[in-house]
Amino acid sequence: MSTAEPPAVAPGATVAELGEEALIALITPMLPHAPGELVGSGDDCAVLALPDGCAALSTDVLVEGRHFRAHWSTGHDVGRRAAAQNLADAAAMGALPTALVVGLVMPPTTTVDWVRDFAAGLAAGCRECGAGVVGGDLSAGESLMVAVTVVGDLQGRAPVLRSGARPGDAVVHVGTLGRSAAGWALLEAGLAPRAETIARAAACLDAFRAPRPPLHAGPALAAAGASSMMDVSDSLLRDAGRIARASSVVLDLGEPEAVLGADVELLEEVAAVLPGTRPRELARWWVLTGGEDHGLLATVPQASLGSLPDGARVIGRVREASAQGPGVLVGGRSAGADLGWDHFG
Amino acid sequence: MSTAEPPAVAPGATVAELGEEALIALITPMLPHAPGELVGSGDDCAVLALPDGCAALSTDVLVEGRHFRAHWSTGHDVGRRAAAQNLADAAAMGALPTALVVGLVMPPTTTVDWVRDFAAGLAAGCRECGAGVVGGDLSAGESLMVAVTVVGDLQGRAPVLRSGARPGDAVVHVGTLGRSAAGWALLEAGLAPRAETIARAAACLDAFRAPRPPLHAGPALAAAGASSMMDVSDSLLRDAGRIARASSVVLDLGEPEAVLGADVELLEEVAAVLPGTRPRELARWWVLTGGEDHGLLATVPQASLGSLPDGARVIGRVREASAQGPGVLVGGRSAGADLGWDHFG
Numbered sequence: 139m140s141t142a143e144p145p146a147v148a149p150g151a152t153v154a155e156l157g158e159e160a161l162i163a164l165i166t167p168m169l170p171h172a173p174g175e176l177v178g179s180g181d182d183c184a185v186l187a188l189p190d191g192c193a194a195l196s197t198d199v200l201v202e203g204r205h206f207r208a209h210w211s212t213g214h215d216v217g218r219r220a221a222a223q224n225l226a227d228a229a230a231m232g233a234l235p236t237a238l239v240v241g242l243v244m245p246p247t248t249t250v251d252w253v254r255d256f257a258a259g260l261a262a263g264c265r266e267c268g269a270g271v272v273g274g275d276l277s278a279g280e281s282l283m284v285a286v287t288v289v290g291d292l293q294g295r296a297p298v299l300r301s302g303a304r305p306g307d308a309v310v311h312v313g314t315l316g317r318s319a320a321g322w323a324l325l326e327a328g329l330a331p332r333a334e335t336i337a338r339a340a341a342c343l344d345a346f347r348a349p350r351p352p353l354h355a356g357p358a359l360a361a362a363g364a365s366s367m368m369d370v371s372d373s374l375l376r377d378a379g380r381i382a383r384a385s386s387v388v389l390d391l392g393e394p395e396a397v398l399g400a401d402v403e404l405l406e407e408v409a410a411v412l413p414g415t416r417p418r419e420l421a422r423w424w425v426l427t428g429g430e431d432h433g434l435l436a437t438v439p440q441a442s443l444g445s446l447p448d449g450a451r452v453i454g455r456v457r458e459a460s461a462q463g464p465g466v467l468v469g470g471r472s473a474g475a476d477l478g479w480d481h482f483g
Numbered sequence: 484m485s486t487a488e489p490p491a492v493a494p495g496a497t498v499a500e501l502g503e504e505a506l507i508a509l510i511t512p513m514l515p516h517a518p519g520e521l522v523g524s525g526d527d528c529a530v531l532a533l534p535d536g537c538a539a540l541s542t543d544v545l546v547e548g549r550h551f552r553a554h555w556s557t558g559h560d561v562g563r564r565a566a567a568q569n570l571a572d573a574a575a576m577g578a579l580p581t582a583l584v585v586g587l588v589m590p591p592t593t594t595v596d597w598v599r600d601f602a603a604g605l606a607a608g609c610r611e612c613g614a615g616v617v618g619g620d621l622s623a624g625e626s627l628m629v630a631v632t633v634v635g636d637l638q639g640r641a642p643v644l645r646s647g648a649r650p651g652d653a654v655v656h657v658g659t660l661g662r663s664a665a666g667w668a669l670l671e672a673g674l675a676p677r678a679e680t681i682a683r684a685a686a687c688l689d690a691f692r693a694p695r696p697p698l699h700a701g702p703a704l705a706a707a708g709a710s711s712m713m714d715v716s717d718s719l720l721r722d723a724g725r726i727a728r729a730s731s732v733v734l735d736l737g738e739p740e741a742v743l744g745a746d747v748e749l750l751e752e753v754a755a756v757l758p759g760t761r762p763r764e765l766a767r768w769w770v771l772t773g774g775e776d777h778g779l780l781a782t783v784p785q786a787s788l789g790s791l792p793d794g795a796r797v798i799g800r801v802r803e804a805s806a807q808g809p810g811v812l813v814g815g816r817s818a819g820a821d822l823g824w825d826h827f828g
Contacts, residue, residue: 176537177642180729182575182713183539183635185642191536192521194528195617197584197632201624230527239542241586241630272540279546285586285630287542290528297522297530368527384525 147250154246158276161250165257165274172237172270174291184272186237186289194290194297196227202282210325211347213252216284217259218348224288225267226351226369226432232298232360233290235353237272238264240286243279256284259348267353295360303366303385303437309454310364310446312355313433314345315374315398316424320408321346323424333411338404351432358447359436367436372429375466375473381437382464389437391454393469394425398451401425426468492595499591503621506595510602510619517582517615519636529617531582531634539635539642541572547627555670556692558597561629562604563693569633570612571696571714571777577643577705578635580698582617583609585631588624601629604693612698640705648711648730648782654799655709655791657700658778659690660719660743661769665753666691668769672757683749684756696777703792704781712781717774720811720818726782727809734782736799738814739770743796746770771813 145160153161166179177185186193200220202208211219221238228235240260244253264270321342324333333339351369359367366385370377378389395402405421412420437456438446459465466473490505498506511524522530531538545565547553556564566583573580585605589598605616666687669678678684696714704712711730715722723734740747750766757765782801783791804810811818
C-alpha cells in the first residue's frame with residue numbers, strides 16, 4: 139500500500155471511479171500499526187520484529203454468500219469478523235496476535251463508503267488486542283472476498299497445539315457458544331428486524347456479524363499451562379473431536395444446559411422467537427454444532443485450574459481413549475465428531 | 484490443514500464430492516516444508532522460527548478472469564504464478580522467502596484434478612527458493628480466487644526499501660521485461676496454439692502463465708549493498724516511478740532496445756506474430772508498460788557494480804530530482820510514471 143495524501147471522495151462514489159491508488163491512500167491511515175512494525179504498508183513487504191524470533195502464522199478467507207451476506211452485514215461487520223476469526227487463530231496457539239495482512243476482492247461497483255466502513259471494522263477488530271494491519275492487496279472480482287493472514291508473537295512460550303491434551307486435564311471454554319448460529323438462524327428466517335429489539339437476540343446477531351473472541355485469554359491460558367487449545371470455528375463437537383483425535387484421548391463434556399447455564403437460557407429465549415421449533419432442543423443444537431463464535435477451547439492440567447483467565451468455564455474432563463478410539467462424549471453419550479460445517483457440503 | 488490419510492479419488496471427481504477434509508488430506512503431503520518450520524499445517528497456526536527475529540510479510544490475490552483465465556492456464560500454471568508473485572515480493576526486500584500460507588476459493592464443481600495440479604504448481608514454485616507451504620484455507624465461492632501470504636527471512640540484513648535510491652547509483656534489473664505482456668497479447672489474440680510452436684513465443688506464454696522471478700537475486704542484491712529494490716509487478720515505468728517518488732530522485736533509464744538487447748529482439752519477433760502491428764513499437768511498449776514478469780528492479784551504488792548477481796543488467800542511473808520533481812526518464816525523455824495496471828480501471 140502506498141502512502142499518498144488521502145483523496146477527496148464524492149458521496150456514493152464507486153471503487154472503479156476512485157481507482158486503486160486513491161483507495162489505498164484512503165484506507166491506509168485508518169489502520170492501526172503493529173507492535174514491532176519496522177516497515178509498514180507501502181513497500182513490497184512489511185517487516186516485523188518478533189522479540190523471540192518465532193512467528194505464528196495463519197490465513198482465512200471470507201466469501202460473500204458463503205460466510206456473510208452483504209445485505210445482512212455492514213462493511214464494518216465484515217471487517218470486524220475478518221479480523222476476529224484470524225486473530226482468534228493466533229490466540230489459540232497461545233500467541234499474542236500482532237499483525238494482519240488483508241487481501242480484498244470486490245466488484246468495481248462497490249462503493250468507497252463500504253470500503254471505508256470495512257477498514258474501520260478491521261481497525262476496530264485489531265484494537266481489541268493491539269494488533270496492526272501492515273499490508274494488503276486490492277483487486278476487482280465478481281463477488282466480495284476477504285483473505286486475511288495473521289502473525290502472532292509467542293512471547294517466548296511454546297505454542298499450544300491440539301495434540302497435547304492428557305487424561306485428567308480439565309476441558310475449558312472461554313467465550314460464547316451457539317450465539318453466532320442463533321444469529322444466523324434469525325437472519326435466515328428473516329426475523330432480524332424484529333429480533334434486534336430484543337437484547338438477547340441482538341447479542342446473537344452481533345456474534346454472527348462481528349464476533350468478539352476472547353483474544354487475551356489465549357496467551358493467558360498458555361501462560362497458565364494449557365496442554366492443548368484451539369478456537370471453535372466449525373463447532374464445539376467438531377473442534378473437540380479434532381483435539382481428541384490429535385491427542386488420542388476422549389473429551390468428556392457435560393450437558394450444555396448444565397455447563398453453560400445462563401448462556402443456554404439466553405439461546406432458548408432466542409430460539410423461542412423462531413416459529414415451530416422446540417427451543418430447548420434448538421438451543422442445545424446451536425451450542426454443540428454451531429460454529430464461528432471463535433471462543434477458545436482448551437485442556438488444562440488440574441493444577442492450573444486456579445490460574446484460569448476471567449470467563450473460563452470448565453465444561454468437561456479429558457479421559458483415556460477407550461476401545462472405540464478417540465472421540466467426544468456429551469453427558470456421557472458418544473457424539474458424532476463430524477457435526478459442523480463443511481465448506482463444500 | 485489436517486493430516487489424515489490421503490483419500491482415494493474417483494477420476495473427474497469434484498471438490499464438493501470429495502469434501503473439505505479429504506481435499507486437505509490430499510493436498511497437504513504434496514507441499515514442501517519451510518526452513519524453521521516448528522509447526523506446519525494442521526493446527527490453528529503454523530509456527531516459524533526466524534533466526535534474526537525479523538519477518539518480511541506480504542499478501543497478494545489472484546482472481547480468475549482478472550489475473551488469469553482458467554481456459555488459458557492450467558492449475559499448475561496458476562499455482563506457480565501464485566507462488567512466484569508472492570515469493571518475488573519477499574525477495575524484493577532482500578529477504579529469503581521461507582514460507583507461504585494459501586487461501587483457495589473455488590466453485591464446488593472444480594475438479595479434484597485441478598486442485599491437485601494447482602498444489603503441484605505451488606510446490607514447484609516454492610522449490611525454486613526452498614520455501615514451504617505451512618498453512619491454508621479452502622472455501623467454496625462463485626469463481627476461482629487464490630490469496631497467498633509470504634514470509635521472508637531477512638537473515639540479519641536491513642530490509643531494502645523503495646526509498647533508498649541515491650543520485651549516482653546505477654539502476655539495475657534482473658529477470659525478464661515485457662515477456663508476460665507479450666504472452667498475454669498472444670493469448671488475447673487467440674494465437675497461443677500457433678505461437679506455442681515458436682520457441683520465443685512459448686517463452687512469453689510461460690512468462691505470463693507461470694513466471695519464474697529471479698528469487699535468489701533479491702538476497703544477493705541486498706548483500707551487494709542495493710540502496711532500493713522492488714519487483715516489477717505493474718510495469719517498469721510505474722514501478723520505477725514508485726522508487727523515484729519514494730526516494731525523491733529521477734530514474735534515468737536508457738532506451739529499452741539498447742539496454743535489453745537480445746530480449747527486445749525476442750519480443751519484436753513475437754510482436755510480428757500479431758497481425759497489423761508495428762513490432763518494434765509494440766515490443767518497446769511491452770517492455771515499458773507490461774507488468775507481471777516479476778523481475779527485480781534495484782538501485783546500487785557504483786562501488787557495488789562488481790558484485791552484482793548473475794543476470795543483472797544496468798539499465799540506467801539515478802539522478803537528482805529536477806524542478807519537475809521525481810520521475811522517470813526513458814532515453815532522456817520524461818515518461819508518464821502511471822503507465823501500467825490499475826486493478827479497478
